[in-house]
Amino acid sequence: MPYQVLYRKWRPRVFEDVVGQPQVTVTLRNELKSGRVSHAYLFTGSRGTGKTTCAKILAKAVNCLSPREGDPCGECEICRGIDNGSILDILEIDAASNNGVDNIRTLREEANYTPAACKFRVYIIDEVHMLSISAFNALLKTLEEPPEHVIFILATTELHKLPATILSRCQRFDFRRISPREIAERLSYIAGQESVELSPEAALLIANLADGALRDALSVLDQCIGVSKELSEEKVREIVGIASNEYLFKMADAIFDRDTAAVLEAVDVLYSGAKDIVRLAEDLSDHFRSLMLVKTMKNPETVLETSAENLALLKTQAEKTTLSKILRTIDLLQDALERMNRGGNKRTELEMALIRVCAKEMDSSPEALLRRIEALEAGKSAAPAEVPAAKPRAQAEKSAAPKEEFPAKRPAPRPAEPVSAEPAKPAEAPLGAEKPAYPAAQQNTRAENPSKDAQRFAQWPEILQILKSYSQSIASAFGGSSAYISGDLMLIDAPNKIAFELLRKPAQRDRMRDAIRQVTGKTYRLGPYKPREKEEEAEDPLRDFMKKAEDLGIEIETRP
Numbered sequence: 001m002p003y004q005v006l007y008r009k010w011r012p013r014v015f016e017d018v019v020g021q022p023q024v025t026v027t028l029r030n031e032l033k034s035g036r037v038s039h040a041y042l043f044t045g046s047r048g049t050g051k052t053t054c055a056k057i058l059a060k061a062v063n064c065l066s067p068r069e070g071d072p073c074g075e076c077e078i079c080r081g082i083d084n085g086s087i088l089d090i091l092e093i094d095a096a097s098n099n100g101v102d103n104i105r106t107l108r109e110e111a112n113y114t115p116a117a118c119k120f121r122v123y124i125i126d127e128v129h130m131l132s133i134s135a136f137n138a139l140l141k142t143l144e145e146p147p148e149h150v151i152f153i154l155a156t157t158e159l160h161k162l163p164a165t166i167l168s169r170c171q172r173f174d175f176r177r178i179s180p181r182e183i184a185e186r187l188s189y190i191a192g193q194e195s196v197e198l199s200p201e202a203a204l205l206i207a208n209l210a211d212g213a214l215r216d217a218l219s220v221l222d223q224c225i226g227v228s229k230e231l232s233e234e235k236v237r238e239i240v241g242i243a244s245n246e247y248l249f250k251m252a253d254a255i256f257d258r259d260t261a262a263v264l265e266a267v268d269v270l271y272s273g274a275k276d277i278v279r280l281a282e283d284l285s286d287h288f289r290s291l292m293l294v295k296t297m298k299n300p301e302t303v304l305e306t307s308a309e310n311l312a313l314l315k316t317q318a319e320k321t322t323l324s325k326i327l328r329t330i331d332l333l334q335d336a337l338e339r340m341n342r343g344g345n346k347r348t349e350l351e352m353a354l355i356r357v358c359a360k361e362m363d364s365s366p367e368a369l370l371r372r373i374e375a376l377e378a379g380k381s382a383a384p385a386e387v388p389a390a391k392p393r394a395q396a397e398k399s400a401a402p403k404e405e406f407p408a409k410r411p412a413p414r415p416a417e418p419v420s421a422e423p424a425k426p427a428e429a430p431l432g433a434e435k436p437a438y439p440a441a442q443q444n445t446r447a448e449n450p451s452k453d454a455q456r457f458a459q460w461p462e463i464l465q466i467l468k469s470y471s472q473s474i475a476s477a478f479g480g481s482s483a484y485i486s487g488d489l490m491l492i493d494a495p496n497k498i499a500f501e502l503l504r505k506p507a508q509r510d511r512m513r514d515a516i517r518q519v520t521g522k523t524y525r526l527g528p529y530k531p532r533e534k535e536e537e538a539e540d541p542l543r544d545f546m547k548k549a550e551d552l553g554i555e556i557e558t559r560p
Contacts, residue, residue, distance in 0.1 A: 006225075007218040010190050011053055014071035018050050018057075019186050019214055020178035027173070028054065029070030032061050038171040040143055040152040044159040045175025048213025051155040052092075054173075055124045056082075058153060059090045063118040078118060089115040092124040101134040108142045111150045120151050128154040129161035136163050143169050177212025180204060180305035186214060187221055196225055201233040201307055208305060209240065241276050245310060248287040249317060255329060256321045260358040264351055277346040278337065281353075285333040292326050294318040296518060323518040324462050329357050454484035454491050454529065459519050466515040474511070477502055484529050490516060493529035500528060 012018045015025040024043075031037060041058070043051040060072035060082050072079050081087035093107070107123065115121040125131075131139070143152060143166065154170060156162060184203040191198035198221075206224075210217035224231050224239050237244050247266055254262035270280055293300045294311075295318045301311055318326075336353035340346045460483040468475040481494035494500065502508045503526060516524055 005219070006190065006194075006222045007215045010218065012050070012057065013074050015054070015057055015061075016071065018054060020182045021050050021054070021175055024050075024054060024173045024175060028058060028061075032058075032067065032070040037062055037151070039146050039150070040170040041154065042162075042167065042170035042172045043153065043155045043175060044172065045157070046177055046212060047157055048210070048215035048217075049175040049178060050214070051175055052124070052126060054175075055153040055155060056090075056092075059120075059122040059124065059151075062120050062122070062151065063089070081117065087117050089118040089121045090124070091122070092126065094127060095125050095130040096127045099130045099132055099135055101132065101138050104131070104135045104138040108138065111142060111147060114149055119149070121149055122151045122153065124153045124155065126155045127157070128166075129156045129158045133163075136166060140165055140169075178214050179212075180207035180210075183207035183210055183212075183214055183217045187217055190218070191221065191231075194225065195229070197230045199232050202231045202236045204305060204307070205233050205236050209242075241274065241279060243270055243275060243280055243283050245313075248283060249313060251284060252287060252291070252317060253320075255354070255357050256317075256325065258358045260355055263354045263358060267347070267351060267354070271347060277350055278340055281333055281337050281340070281350050285330060285337070288326055288330045288333070290314050291318045291321075292323070292330065295323050295326060319521070322521050323466075324459065332357050454486040454489075457483040457485050457490065462519050463512075463515045466518055467511065470511050470515070474502060474508060482529075485524075488522075488524055489527055490524035491527050491529035 015029050018025050041055075043055060045051055057072065060074075060079050061067055061070060063078050063082070064072040065076040065078055066073045074080075074083075078087065082090050091110075093103075111121065111123070113121075142150075146152065152170075154166075159167075181204075184200070184207040187203045187206060188198055188200070191203070202224075206217050206220050209220055220236075220240065224236055227239050228235060234244060247270060251263055251266045254260075254266065267277075267280070271277060290300075290304055290306070291314060293303055294314045297303065300314075304311065304314075306314075332353045336349045339349050460481070463483075464475055464478055464481075467478065477496055477499045478492075478494055479496070481492060481496075481499060484491040484493065492499070492503070503512060509526060512526065513523060516522075
């Protein structure tokens with residue numbers, strides 16, 4: 001007997017054996033048990049998820065002589081005849097090669113004849129979206145009012161290509177991608193039945209490679225069994241031709257260290273070992289996707305299907321870099337993959353992308369250019385640093401005390417009374433001025449204003465971009481804003497007062513800190529940016545008095 005491939009040998013015979021589609025199998029079984037069988041079904045979903053398998057099980061179940069709880073018995077002459085192909089009342093048509101109007105007209109003529117051996121004549125039309133417009137129109141009338149002995153089962157991977165008139169006449173079932181865990185469990189079971197030693201890590205690797213398609217996973221397993229009956233994760237990687245985890249982590253570390261030579265040497269080693277360049281680029285992109293999820297999620301294991309050991313390594317590596325670096329690497333790798341598909345030397349495309357990742361000056365993206373422009377502007381506008389004067393010990397201890405970040409509004413002190421035109425002495429308060437509500441805090445702030453030594457923060461646009469994912473309104477409030485760094489303090493300069501009102505709320509402040517942490521990997525205290533010249537101008541009572549006098553029409557004579 002000739003060898004039968006695994007995906008055919010282990011194709012489910014009953015609905016209970018179908019993996020990962022309970023929303024489909026339970027409904028179909030209930031309809032069959034109650035006798036409420038529709039005249040037209042539409043199965044849609046990605047490849048390898050069980051559409052054709054469920055269609056064949058349904059075709060047997062509606063004609064089975066002794067069904068069992070909605071499943072075909074598999075033992076009667078009808079079930080055996082459908083399996084061996086001797087019963088011709090079940091027709092499977094490939095619409096990709098039979099997509100003309102003449103093919104559909106022939107089908108309509110045959111549908112009028114009663115079945116020869118079965119109760120129902122069943123037409124399974126696979127890849128139905130490939131039919132031409134005229135073929136759809138020819139099928140429409142028969143699909144709307146078919147003979148009582150005819151059932152249509154349409155299967156497609158591209159639902160959007162079907163006319164609305166066809167969709168409205170079918171009972172639709174959506175097949176979802178099968179989770180890697182479910183695929184790995186099925187692979188382990190089949191490997192045990194085939195006397196193959198398949199490690200859990202290898203089963204999970206094959207499941208991830210299958211991208212939700214059990215049929216593809218069985219094909220990969222079949223390929224691996226042809227080489228060895230003992231399959232570990234490294235053995236599967238060697239057979240399939242994908243880079244090992246060790247190389248992916250080494251390449252990522254070299255990218256973070258901007259070690260271009262080490263990255264290119266790793267590509268050369270893998271290429272010399274017959275690794276496919278496109279597959280290497282995809283694997284590296286998947287690795288950085290895992291780092292992205294680890295960097296942005298509290299519980300990445302809910303999305304990442306990987307071992308606990310590998311997850312721990314990902315978390316350790318993600319701490320070494322920023323989210324912006326990870327996203328930029330993914331962008332460049334995806335661009336390289338697109339260019340590879342358009343032709344050209346694939347190895348050269350990958351090497352160019354990796355050089356751009358490692359060399360910061362080679363990044364020509366709009367975001368990178370914006371950061372460079374902001375850095376240049378910050379360098380031109382930066383004033384020379386001043387040497388701070390020595391402070392008394394008591395004052396230094398006061399300044400070291402933590403300050404409240406964006407405190408809630410306090411009642412403003414009453415405005416100062418008018419003062420004389422003579423300038424006040426530096427050490428004395430303006431004549432008649434009322435003492436401020438919080439004198440110690442205000443004096444400390446004026447004496448040690450952190451804004452004068454702050455450096456412009458060039459990555460502020462990236463933080464605003466992350467804020468958009470939290471709330472569009474919050475991001476809009478910070479439009480036109482900028483930020484400065486002074487030690488562990490981030491000072492925010494926003495033209496909109498609403499921005500500071502939002503930051504007084506703990507929830508919004510936590511979101512801002514979280515966005516900053518994603519970009520920089522550090523936690524900063526937050527505060528408002530107050531340039532020194534603006535602060536002095538705002539605190540000069542004589543200037544305020546002169547302005548009020550001018551507004552009242554009083555002439556003021558200024559003498560040198």
